[in-house]
Amino acid sequence: MTDRYSAWRLLREGVRSAPTWQPAWRKQTAPDSHYDAVVVGGGGHGLATAYYLAKNHGMRRVALVEKGWLGGGNTGRNTTAVRSNYFFPESVALYDLALRLYEGLSDELNYNVMLSQRGMLIAAHTPMQMEICTRIANAMRLNGVDGDLMTRGQALKRLPLLNRTADARYHCQGGIWQGRAGVARHDAVAWGYARAASALGVDIIENCTVTGLDVTDGAVSGVQTTRGAIRTERVGIAAAGATPGLAALVDVALPIHTYALQAFVSEPVKPCLDTVLLYLGTGTYVSQSDKGELVFGGGLDRVPTHGQRGNLPVQQVVVSGLLEMFPTFAQLKLLRQWAGVVDVVPDSSPIIGPVGPRGLFINCGWGTGGFKAIPAGGWLLAHLLATGEHHAISRPFDLDRFTTGRLIDEAAGSGIAH
Amino acid sequence: MQRFLCPFCGERDETEFHFGAEAGRHRPEPADRVDADAWYRYLHAQAAPRGPAREVWVHLSCGEFFLMERDTVTREVLGSSALPGREP
Ligand SMILES: Cc1cc2nc3c(=O)[nH]c(=O)nc-3n(C[C@H](O)[C@H](O)[C@H](O)COP(=O)(O)OP(=O)(O)OC[C@H]3O[C@@H](n4cnc5c(N)ncnc54)[C@H](O)[C@@H]3O)c2cc1C
Ligand SMILES: [Zn+2]
Numbered sequence: 001m002t003d004r005y006s007a008w009r010l011l012r013e014g015v016r017s018a019p020t021w022q023p024a025w026r027k028q029t030a031p032d033s034h035y036d037a038v039v040v041g042g043g044g045h046g047l048a049t050a051y052y053l054a055k056n057h058g059m060r061r062v063a064l065v066e067k068g069w070l071g072g073g074n075t076g077r078n079t080t081a082v083r084s085n086y087f088f089p090e091s092v093a094l095y096d097l098a099l100r101l102y103e104g105l106s107d108e109l110n111y112n113v114m115l116s117q118r119g120m121l122i123a124a125h126t127p128m129q130m131e132i133c134t135r136i137a138n139a140m141r142l143n144g145v146d147g148d149l150m151t152r153g154q155a156l157k158r159l160p161l162l163n164r165t166a167d168a169r170y171h172c173q174g175g176i177w178q179g180r181a182g183v184a185r186h187d188a189v190a191w192g193y194a195r196a197a198s199a200l201g202v203d204i205i206e207n208c209t210v211t212g213l214d215v216t217d218g219a220v221s222g223v224q225t226t227r228g229a230i231r232t233e234r235v236g237i238a239a240a241g242a243t244p245g246l247a248a249l250v251d252v253a254l255p256i257h258t259y260a261l262q263a264f265v266s267e268p269v270k271p272c273l274d275t276v277l278l279y280l281g282t283g284t285y286v287s288q289s290d291k292g293e294l295v296f297g298g299g300l301d302r303v304p305t306h307g308q309r310g311n312l313p314v315q316q317v318v319v320s321g322l323l324e325m326f327p328t329f330a331q332l333k334l335l336r337q338w339a340g341v342v343d344v345v346p347d348s349s350p351i352i353g354p355v356g357p358r359g360l361f362i363n364c365g366w367g368t369g370g371f372k373a374i375p376a377g378g379w380l381l382a383h384l385l386a387t388g389e390h391h392a393i394s395r396p397f398d399l400d401r402f403t404t405g406r407l408i409d410e411a412a413g414s415g416i417a418h
Numbered sequence: 419m420q421r422f423l424c425p426f427c428g429e430r431d432e433t434e435f436h437f438g439a440e441a442g443r444h445r446p447e448p449a450d451r452v453d454a455d456a457w458y459r460y461l462h463a464q465a466a467p468r469g470p471a472r473e474v475w476v477h478l479s480c481g482e483f484f485l486m487e488r489d490t491v492t493r494e495v496l497g498s499s500a501l502p503g504r505e506p
Contacts, residue, residue, distance in 0.1 A: 241466075244465070244466035245466070253459065253463035256466055302437065304437055304471075305493060306466075311419075311420065313432065313433045403454040403455055
C-alpha cells in the first residue's frame with residue numbers, strides 16, 4: 001500500500017494527467033483500545049522507536065501518539081547538524097551508531113533524508129584550545145571514529161570567507177575535523193520514519209495528548225489520552241522537554257532542566273560555505289542549507305522555560321558571533337528565528353532506560369544535540385520496549401548513573417556543540 | 419530583554435541574573451547516613467514545572483540570592499522576595 005519512490009515513478013506520475021501519489025503515512029484519527037506497545041511523542045526519537053519496534057522486533061500492534069503534529073517539537077526546530085565527535089567511548093558508541101544508521105537511512109526508508117556529509121570543523125583560536133582539540137581528536141581516534149586535527153592553513157582554505165583580518169577578535173588556529181559529519185533534512189527524517197513505520201502497520205495518531213499513565217500492581221497497564229484510554233503493558237516516552245511532566249505522573253523526578261534554544265536563518269545566497277563550522281571563541285555555529293540560507297545558532301538561553309520562543313540577549317550574542325566569524329554576512333537579512341524547548345541534563349548526556357513502574361521506558365535528555373542521535377535513540381528505546389532489557393550501548397545512559405555517580409560528562413569532555 | 423526584580427536593587431535587565439535552583443530543596447542530614455537515592459533527589463531531581471515556579475536566583479551585580487516566582491511558559495515574573503533572614 002505504500003508507494004515505492006523511484007526516478008521511474010517520479011517520471012510516470014509527472015506525465016500522468018491525474019497523479020496517484022498516496023499520503024506518506026496512514027492518518028489514524030482514533031487509537032484502538034489495546035496495543036502491544038505505545039510510544040509517546042512524534043519527534044524523531046519516537047518515530048524511529050516505532051519503526052524499529054516493527055522492523056527489528058516484529059511488533060505490529062504499536063501506536064505512536066503525538067500531541068501536535070509529527071516533527072512539531074525539536075525535531076522540526078533544530079539546525080540539523082549530525083556528527084559523532086564526542087569524547088567518551090560510551091558517547092561515541094551511541095552517536096556513531098546513529099551516524100552509521102543515518103548513512104544508510106535514505107536507502108532503508110526509501111525516503112531521501114538528504115544526508116550531506118560535508119564535514120564539520122570545531123575551530124580553535126588559542127594554543128590552549130588547540131591542545132583541547134588535539135585531546136578530543138585523539139579521543140575520537142581511540143574510539144575508532146574519523147577525527148583529524150586541522151591546521152590554520154587547511155581551515156582557511158576550507159572557509160574562504162572566514163574573518164582573517166588583523167583586527168579580528170579570534171584568529172582561527174585550526175581545530176578538529178570530522179569528515180563524516182554534516183547535515184540532514186530534519187523534517188524528512190521524521191516523515192521518512194513515519195512513512196516506513198506506517199507501512200509496517202504502526203498506527204500514528206496525531207493531535208492526541210497523553211494525560212495519564214495507568215499503573216496496576218507496579219506495572220504499566222495503559223495510557224490516558226485526549227482521544228480515550230489505551231490498554232498496553234509497554235510504554236516508551238520520547239517527549240523531550242515534556243518528559244519531566246510525564247514522568248511526574250508516576251512520581252519520578254528526572255534530572256532535567258528545560259531551556260529554550262534558538263535557531264536563525266538568513267536569506268538565501270549562492271553557495272559560500274560548504275561545511276559545518278563551530279567556533280569555540282564565539283560559541284556560534286553555522287552551515288548553509290541546500291536552499292542557500294545560512295542556518296546558525298549558539299548556546300542555550302539562560303532562563304529555564306517551557307515557552308517555545310527565544311530571548312533577545314542570546315540572540316544578540318549568537319548574531320554577533322556570526323558576524324565576528326564572517327563580517328561579510330552582515331549584509332544578509334535575517335529571515336527567521338525560533339526556539340525549541342530542550343531537555344538539559346547535568347552531564348549533557350541523554351537518559352535512556354526504565355523508570356518507575358515495570359514496562360515504562362524513557363528516551364530523553366538529548367538537550368541541544370539529539371537530532372544527530374535519532375536513529376540510535378529509536379533503535380535503543382525499541383530494544384528496551386521489546387526485550388525489557390538494556391542494549392549494551394544504552395546501558396551507560398540509564399538514569400541510575402545519577403545515584404551511582406557514574407556520569408558521562410560530555411559538557412566537560414567535548415564541549416557542547418549541536 | 420526581560421526585566422527581573424532584585425529585592426535589594428529593584429528591576430534590572432535579565433542578563434544581570436543567574437538561575438540558581440528550584441526553591442525548597444533542603445540538604446539531607448546527617449550527611450553520613452543519607453542514602454544514594456536521597457542524594458539523587460537533593461542534587462539532581464528537578465520538577466521542571468510548566469507554569470508557576472518558585473526558584474532561587476542570584477543577582478550577579480549585588481551577589482544576593484533571592485526567591486523569584488515566575489511562570490515558565492509565559493515568562494511573566496510573579497514576584498520576588500529575599501531569602502529568610504536576608505531581608506534588605
Ligand atoms: C534550535 C535548536 C537547534 C538544535 N540543533 C541541533 C543540531 O544541529 N544537531 C542535533 O543533533 N540536535 C540539535 N538540536 C536538538 C534536537 O533537535 C533534539 O535533541 C531532538 O530533536 C529531540 O528529538 P525528540 O524526538 O526527542 O523530541 P521532539 O522532536 O521535541 O519530539 C517530542 C514530541 O513529543 C510530543 N509530546 C510532548 N508531550 C506529549 C504528550 N503529553 N503526549 C503526546 N505527545 C507529546 C511533542 O509534541 C513533540 O512532538 C537542536 C534543538 C534546537 C531547539
Ligand atoms: Zn541586587
